[in-house]
Amino acid sequence: MNKRFFVQITLGLGLAMTVPSLAQAQDALARVKAAGTLKVGTETAFAPFDFIDATGQHAGFNVDAFAEVGKELGVKIQWVELPWEGVLPGLEAGQFNMVAGPATITKARVERYRFLSPVAEATVAILRRAKDDTIKTPQDIAGKTVGAGKATAQLAQLKTFSATLPKPVEPREYPGFNEAYADLAAGRIVAVANSLPNIAFVASKQPNVFAVVQPPFGQKSYFGYIGTKKPDDQPLLDAVQAALVKIKADGRMKKLQEKWFGTSFETPDVAPEPSF
Amino acid sequence: MSFDGSVILAALPAILSGLTVTLGIWVAATVLGIALGFVVAALRHFGPRPLGLSLRLVVEVLRGTPFLIQIFLLYFGGPFVGISLDPVPAGLLGLSVYAAAYFSEIFRAGFAAVPRGHVEAAQCVGLSQAQIVRRILIPEMTMLVLPQCVNMAVILVKETAVLSIIAVPEATAVISALGSQQYAFVESLFLLAIIYWGLVEACGRAGSALETRLSKFRFA
Amino acid sequence: MTAQLFELMLKAAGYTVVISAASIAIGLVIGILVCAAKLSPRPWLRWPASLFVSFFRGVPLLVQLLLIYNLLPAIGLTVPSIVAALIGLSLCTAAYQAENLRGGFQSVPRGLLEAADMAGLSPWQQFSRIRAPIALRLTVPALVNEAILILKASSLISVVGVIELTRTAQNLAASTYEPLLFYSVAGGLYLAINWLVAAGGSLTERALRRGRLA
Numbered sequence: 001m002n003k004r005f006f007v008q009i010t011l012g013l014g015l016a017m018t019v020p021s022l023a024q025a026q027d028a029l030a031r032v033k034a035a036g037t038l039k040v041g042t043e044t045a046f047a048p049f050d051f052i053d054a055t056g057q058h059a060g061f062n063v064d065a066f067a068e069v070g071k072e073l074g075v076k077i078q079w080v081e082l083p084w085e086g087v088l089p090g091l092e093a094g095q096f097n098m099v100a101g102p103a104t105i106t107k108a109r110v111e112r113y114r115f116l117s118p119v120a121e122a123t124v125a126i127l128r129r130a131k132d133d134t135i136k137t138p139q140d141i142a143g144k145t146v147g148a149g150k151a152t153a154q155l156a157q158l159k160t161f162s163a164t165l166p167k168p169v170e171p172r173e174y175p176g177f178n179e180a181y182a183d184l185a186a187g188r189i190v191a192v193a194n195s196l197p198n199i200a201f202v203a204s205k206q207p208n209v210f211a212v213v214q215p216p217f218g219q220k221s222y223f224g225y226i227g228t229k230k231p232d233d234q235p236l237l238d239a240v241q242a243a244l245v246k247i248k249a250d251g252r253m254k255k256l257q258e259k260w261f262g263t264s265f266e267t268p269d270v271a272p273e274p275s276f
Numbered sequence: 277m278s279f280d281g282s283v284i285l286a287a288l289p290a291i292l293s294g295l296t297v298t299l300g301i302w303v304a305a306t307v308l309g310i311a312l313g314f315v316v317a318a319l320r321h322f323g324p325r326p327l328g329l330s331l332r333l334v335v336e337v338l339r340g341t342p343f344l345i346q347i348f349l350l351y352f353g354g355p356f357v358g359i360s361l362d363p364v365p366a367g368l369l370g371l372s373v374y375a376a377a378y379f380s381e382i383f384r385a386g387f388a389a390v391p392r393g394h395v396e397a398a399q400c401v402g403l404s405q406a407q408i409v410r411r412i413l414i415p416e417m418t419m420l421v422l423p424q425c426v427n428m429a430v431i432l433v434k435e436t437a438v439l440s441i442i443a444v445p446e447a448t449a450v451i452s453a454l455g456s457q458q459y460a461f462v463e464s465l466f467l468l469a470i471i472y473w474g475l476v477e478a479c480g481r482a483g484s485a486l487e488t489r490l491s492k493f494r495f496a
Numbered sequence: 497m498t499a500q501l502f503e504l505m506l507k508a509a510g511y512t513v514v515i516s517a518a519s520i521a522i523g524l525v526i527g528i529l530v531c532a533a534k535l536s537p538r539p540w541l542r543w544p545a546s547l548f549v550s551f552f553r554g555v556p557l558l559v560q561l562l563l564i565y566n567l568l569p570a571i572g573l574t575v576p577s578i579v580a581a582l583i584g585l586s587l588c589t590a591a592y593q594a595e596n597l598r599g600g601f602q603s604v605p606r607g608l609l610e611a612a613d614m615a616g617l618s619p620w621q622q623f624s625r626i627r628a629p630i631a632l633r634l635t636v637p638a639l640v641n642e643a644i645l646i647l648k649a650s651s652l653i654s655v656v657g658v659i660e661l662t663r664t665a666q667n668l669a670a671s672t673y674e675p676l677l678f679y680s681v682a683g684g685l686y687l688a689i690n691w692l693v694a695a696g697g698s699l700t701e702r703a704l705r706r707g708r709l710a
Contacts, residue, residue, distance in 0.1 A: 041657075045670035052667040056504035080577065082657045085452060086562070089461040090657070093566040094574060112459055150449065151456035172363075173453070174443050178670045179352075183443070185673075186355040188362075206673045340690035342648040344662060345683040353676045431645075434556045448556070465562055473554035 029235035032097060037076045038240075039096035040066060043084040045178055048201040048260040049102060049223075050081075061260040062100040065119060065244075068252055072243035084149075084176060088113075091228060097236060102223035104153035104195065105274050114237055115224035117244040118267040120197050120257065124157040124218030127192045127199040129184060130211045135191060138217035143167035144190045147180035156276070157218040158193040185209055195223065197261045204262070219275050222267060245269050283460040284467055294450030295471065301368055301446065302433045302475075308368075309375025309432070310425065316376060317383035322405060331380075338377035344438050346370055351442040367439040367446075375432055382424045386417030419490055426483030430476050437472075447471060497677060501668055505678075508664035509685045515578075515660065516647045519585035523646075524639075526586060527593030534598055545594070552591035558652050560584050565656040577657035585653065589646050596638035600631035633704045640697030644690045661685060 032038050044050045044058060053059040058079060066077045080096045091099050091113075104122040105115050126146075128135040135141060142165040148155040150173035162169040172189055174180040180192045181202060192199065196216050203210045225244075227237040247253045248269065257264040284291070316335065320328040338346065347370040354360060361369065390413055398408045440449035448468060455464030533545035552560065561584040568575055575583065604627050612622045651662035659667070665682035669675035 044659075044667050047671050051671035052504075052664070053671060054498060055500055080657050081659055083655055083663075085456055086565075086655050086657070088456070088459070089562070089566045092461065093569040095565065095569065095577075095657075147443075151453040172443050173445075173449075175441050175449070178666070178675065179441060179443070181673060182352040182669075182675045186352050186360070188355065188360065202673060209673070336691070337687060340644070340687040340694075341683040342651050342662065342686060344651055345665075345679050345686070348679050349676065349683065353680075356676070430553065437556055437558065448558075461566065465559055465567070468559045469555045469563070472556050472559070473551065476554035477550065 027235045028097060028233045029239055032075055032236055033073070035075075037078045038066075038070060038073065038098075038236075039078045039080060040098055040100050041080045041082055041087050041090050041096040042100035043087055044081045045176060046084070046101070046198070047205075048197065050100065061119070061256055062102070064256050064259070065247070065253070066100060068247045068256075069240055069243045072246060073239055085151075088226075091226065097227070097233070098240065099226040102225050105222050105224045105271050106153045106156075106276060107274050109153075109226075110271070110274060112229070114227045114229050114234075115271040116227065116237065116241045117248065117269050118222035118224045118271055119244070119253070120223045120261065120267065121265045122153070122195040122197075122221045122223040123216040124154050124161075124193050124221075125196045125199060125216035126213040127181070127184065127194065127202060127210055128190065128213055129187070130203075130207065130209055132190065135213055138213055138215070139165060140213075141165075141169050141191050143169065145170045145172055145188070146191045146193055147172045147174055147183055147189045148193045149174055149177045149180065152177075153221070153276075154194050154218075157221075160219075160276070161193075161217050181210070193218075197223070200261065221274060221276070222271065224271050279462055279466070280460065281463065283454070283458050283463050287454050287458075290450050290454065291447070291467070294445060294447040297364070297445055298433075298436050298447040299475075301364070301371060301439065301444070302429075302436050304368055305371035305375050305436075306429050306432055308372035309379050309428075312372060312376035313379025313381075314383050316380035317387060318409065320380070320384060321387050335377045335380055338374055339381070343370070343374050343435050344441060346374060347438060347442055363439070363442050363444045366442060367436075367444045371432065371435060371439070374435070375428065378428050378431075379425065382421050382428065383417070386421040387413060389420050390416045419487070422483065422487055422490065426480060426486075429479050429483075433475050433479065434472060497674075497681065502681070504668070505661070505664055505681055505685060508659065508661045509689065511659070512647065512650050512661040513689060515581060515585065515653065515658070516643070516650045519582060519589055519650070520639075520643050520646055522582065522586040523589035523593050526590035527597060530590060530594035531597040531601070534594060535601060549591045549594055552588050553595075557584060557588050557649055558655060560588060561652060561656050580656040581650075581653035581658045584656070585646060585650060588649070589642060592642055592645075593639070596635050596642065597631065599638070600635035601627060603634050604630045633701075636697065636701050636704060640694060640700075643693050643697075647689060647693065648686065 026034070042050050042062060044052055046060075048060055050058065050060045050062045058081070070077045080090070082090055084101075087099055087101065090096060102119055103109060103115075105118065109115070126135065126138050126141060138161070146158060146169045148158050148171060155171060155173060158169065158171055162171065172180075172183070174183070177192065177194050177198065180189070180194075183189050184192050191213070196212070199210075199212050203212045225240070227233055227240070244253075248267070253267075254264045316331055320331050347367065350359070350370045351361070351363070351366045354366070394412055394416065395408060398412050403411065436446055437448035439446050440452070443449075451464045451468050451471075455461050530545045530548055533541040534549070536542055536545075561580060564575060564584050565577070565580040568580075608626055608630070609622060612626050617625065650660055653660060654663035654666075661682055665678040669678040672678070
């Protein structure tokens with residue numbers, strides 16, 4: 001009897017989920033402007049994009065970048081802070097208007113989400129222990145255990161790179177990159193594969209513990225902010241896109257990149273076709 | 277969001293391997309936790325007072341902090357004090373010790389519930405302490421502690437999900453990764469709900485069946 | 497760790513305590529109703545209550561929270577983070593508390609009730625003078641246990657966007673790359689809170705045993 005009841009609930013929810021939400025009189029842009037707040041979902045354990053700084057404040061590249069976007073749109077930014085695995089489901093459930101993150105622009109994601117103008121390069125590189133000089137080039141990880149976040153684009157890049165090496169690496173998957181860094185410090189893995197802006201920041205914060213192995217090994221890729229493909233959301237995303245392009249054109253983006261990454265990137269205005 | 281069962285079917289081998297890891301760690305940690313918990317309870321009951329007090333402190337710390345934090349410190353902090361374990365052994369050790377703290381409290385209450393007269397009578401007829409434990413305490417308290425042990429086993433199966441934080445490829449890690457990779461968020465949630473609900477129900481029913489079978493040994 | 501960050505951890509601990517306490521209280525009310533339904537002679541009350549207990553004890557809290565936060569919007573109910581967290585924690589603890597209470601009520605000696613019957617106490621009097629006080633006294637230790645379990649389980653509500661103690665430790669670990677320090681401090685704070693709860697529980701038990709209520 002319990003089972004039958006559960007099946008009915010499942011079917012009921014399933015049906016409810018396939019019914020499109022009732023058409024609303026206004027689109028997302030109009031609603032955001034009327035409310036005066038843009039709700040943005042993000043993961044705060046993702047320095048230097050989003051993190052809690054030494055004073056306990058939410059800070060980072062995203063906070064500054066969205067502050068500029070907010071100025072352009074004339075709205076305040078309301079942050080919704082979730083662990084990364086909850087961010088995209090939350091976006092699809094409509095808990096916030098868009099996602100900061102940012103996420104690496106990949107083929108699979110472009111199919112499901114709308115990416116806005118790229119904000120940084122996401123090319124993957126290797127982080128090693130500062131005192132471990134056995135890893136001088138990315139190829140030196142062959143046959144060793146390397147960590148990455150589970151279900152991430154960076155893990156996929158690591159696996160692709162591994163296939164080109166004489167001996168494949170043994171990838172170890174963590175719930176997030178921070179656990180992978182902790183395990184690198186603890187000595188169980190020899191390297192962590194992650195996007196250059198992130199690991200450069202890690203190494204700059206703990207230079208005695210970590211070091212970046214140059215050059216990056218992955219295919220060139222970009223980080224972008226994310227929205228849904230729902231028609232209702234498009235006017236809002238168009239407006240954010242226009243704001244981002246404007247911020248890039250007048251040099252504000254470059255300043256932010258230098259502030260948070262120590263370098264600036266040439267990023268195209270429109271997300272390019274991803275290579276993987 | 278809509279429901280697409282084919283995602284689950286396509287990933288069945290990975291899901292089954294995750295389930296195997298979950299089941300293996302769960303059963304092993306429960307058995308080890310019961311054994312270790314019994315030893316701790318016995319030492320606290322019969323051992324010297326300083327030993328009892330220090331064990332009590334350890335038990336209170338283990339029960340007073342979230343398992344997530346314990347396993348994090350054991351796995352990531354261990355290498356700095358010379359304990360470098362791989363994810364599965366670390367997970368098994370951590371969960372067994374956590375379980376032992378709870379089981380030891382259950383057994384301690386069980387010992388206390390055995391009427392003193394029974395123990396005194398056994399002492400009078402000249403049974404050794406080991407004999408008293410084996411012949412009097414264990415049989416008399418089994419019925420009393422069984423429901424709580426089943427309850428604890430149920431809590432443990434859900435705690436195994438925490439092990440994904442130290443990269444143990446158990447069911448929650450595998451299924452939630454499947455969810456993010458295939459964007460099958462709804463499917464993975466329902467699958468997780470059904471799997472754990474099933475395990476918990478099965479464990480509860482097995483516990484009740486065992487209780488019925490053992491009820492003929494009820495003393496107190 | 498700076499004093500500022502420690503203060504942040506303390507605030508987060510306060511948040512953990514407030515949310516857990518609210519959930520325990522709401523869960524107790526729901527738990528009493530569910531327990532009453534489960535002890536009811538009417539099957540149409542009994543089996544939904546059994547299903548409720550089975551579901552909320554069987555499905556991991558993490559999954560419950562995600563179902564509430566991400567699936568309720570699909571049926572038109574968008575719940576903010578804090579509400580989703582409260583609903584999830586309250587329903588979960590309600591299931592456990594209902595079972596604890598049921599255990600308490602079933603342990604009230606039958607003889608006492610028969611004696612009360614003979615003495616001419618009405619069913620309500622039997623409930624308020626005999627069954628409830630005794631069951632309450634029997635379930636206080638279980639309630640304290642449950643409070644500690646919920647304080648610890650509340651670390652999961654970060655999946656729906658509530659920044660509590662564990663999440664704060666994770667955030668600070670991620671920005672300082674000193675995870676061991678922040679996890680240890682979080683562990684210490686949980687321990688302190690739980691010891692206070694346990695001490696409060698012992699005091700209550702002693703007061704109840706002294707017999708004002710029973």
